[in-house]
Amino acid sequence: MSSPSRWEVFWRTVIGRAYPRIIGMQRERSWVFFDTLLPLLQVSAFVFIYRAIQAPPEFTGFVVLGGAMTAYWLNVLWSMATQFYWEKETGNLELYIIAPTSLMAILLGMAIGGIVGTTVRAAAVIAIGLLIFHVEVSIVSLPQLLGVFLLTLVALYGLGMLFSSLFLRYGRQASHLSNLLQEPIFLVSGFYFPVRALGFVAALGASVIPVTLGLDAMRQLLFPTMMAQFRFLDVRIELGALVVLSVVFLWSAKRALGHMEDLARRDGRLTIRGQ
């Protein structure tokens, strides 16, 4: 019997790691409920703030879209960045490292499983948000919108893959780091307001987080009239920047994983629990 090729092993690993994430969601449906409810509560609070100050109705749309994208950011933080740390604590990381497969494949599987699961939640937030708050959108270009959305996810989960190696080095601080990267990122990436409000330079700095550019571009493509006065960069520039971020993050993630594997073999610290 011939042994499977490297690519075959790679893709089997991807499917194998994505499977429990997708199936797990089916087995614990209450999580879908909570994962939809929590962003919706936040979205509703921000919508009522805008209503209290008589903001134009498009701002409700900004908030609903931002609220849906929080699901991806939280998924990247809690199910990608901190994942290897949890795996270390439960004893799975050493199995990953000695398994005859690539850690990139394991991370990719986690990312794909996470994207599928999170898309269900994000879609629910958007659908319910649009329905409850009667948001009207006028799509400028569907292909561009889909392109921006997909590139944002690639860059975002690339960042998550990079974080998963970096966070592993922080041990117990990993969960606190994830906690810390919530509200400040909601602020600098403009989840609930157009990022241009931060000023051009600050928005440029925040563009290292892919959601910043993704949200701005998607808002331009969904609410063109209102975004004419609030846009940060041209959509085509943002698309290009997202491509660059995707490549840089994926490449960096591969390098960081290699370094982490090297450490694991050299001094064995990465399999010690409770650090």
Next chain:
Amino acid sequence: MSVMRRQRAGESIRSLRMAAWLGWQIESNWAAPFLFAIYSIAKPVAGALILVLMYTVIAPGGLQNRLFPQIFVGNAFYIYVAMVLMGVSQAVIEDREHYGMLKYIYVAPLNIYTYLLGRGAAQVAMATVAVFIMLLFGIIALGIPLSPASINWGILFAAWLFGLAGVAFGGIFLGGISLITARHNFYIGEATAGALYLLCGAVFPIDVLPRSLQLLSQALPLTYWLEALRRALLGGGASELLSGLSDGVLLLILAGSVVLLAVISVVFYRWAENWAREKGLIDMQSMY
């Protein structure tokens, strides 16, 4: 009899003190003090800055809008709700599942209620620092009209105390739910804090809510708590709906509703505890 009572009181105080110390160590010993200080401040300040940006972008008059100080104060004090509610309720799940200590806590000579309140006390201390820094930031950087001379300290202290008691008993109620559930513990605190953030008008006047949610809002102690705090600090509340209530009536409603919540929480926790003992849930390890 009085010796026993004194012993119990001593036990309760000891439980409270040790739990507060334990809670503080769990929350803070993972990082150097400087990093921990940044961590404790960055989150609430970032949350407040989101509101600042929202007002700057669109509100008539920007930060000079008459609602802004009300919203800023509501958001600052809401830090207590999020931290204490989650802190107390998650103490149960952390001790049971993460540290595996809940069963030892139950066999030790301590008072479980004061133990849980003690775990919340560490959160209160951290929240107090965060609220203080937020208010200071608001006064210095955002021009929130707050000065010691204009504050009604009596109402502020009474409202603060009642509100904290309400949040702590809310935490005990959620702790009871955590005791008898397996996989939803981390969501329970967050979902409750999220729902209350929306319903009690922390960041907008409850007048803008739909009528059904307004009624729900008026049934919550936290709505009156935030309104009383705003009146004490800023000289006026945010809501037209509550403007007919005098300060005294507002505090009376707050006190009454907190007492009611305390009774419900303790009764419910006791029931949940008995249920957990019957079903062997005190030392459950669900691996979540």
